[in-house]
Amino acid sequence: MKNILFILLLAPCIAFAPIGVNMSTISAAISKGDVETLFKYFDSKIELSILDDEDIYDKDTAKQKLTKFFGEFTPKAFNQVHQGTSKGQDSQYLIGDLKTSGSTFRVYLYMKTDGDAYLIQEIRFDKE
Secondary structure, eight states, X not given: OHHHHHHHHHHHHHHHSOBXXXXXXXXXXXXXXXXXXXXXXXXXEEEEEETTEEEXXXXXXXXXXXXXXXXXXXXXXXXXXXXXXXXXXXXEEEEEEEEESSOEXXXXXXXXXXXXXXXXXXXXXXXX
């Protein structure tokens, strides 16, 4: 009886929760410079900021710029400092430090829900 009650109470939480992105997948992609995995989560337009180059790009252009960045700054390690979800559960964010060949960057990533999926809206790489 307790199991049935537990399932009945838990079911609405699962049914109405948006399908979230596993942030460890995003962190792993950043730590490896895996643009293909990140690209799967891109929205149609991305606000991308790499050093002094900041603009809103379509997802294909953002992919090219991110590929160029990871080509110039080979990732060595990514340390996730903080992640969270907005009160309304309609957005997620991630902040971390990316150590690369020669530099360290503070990474800010913002995702928003689109239906039942989270899509990357903004990525920033600020040199520390």
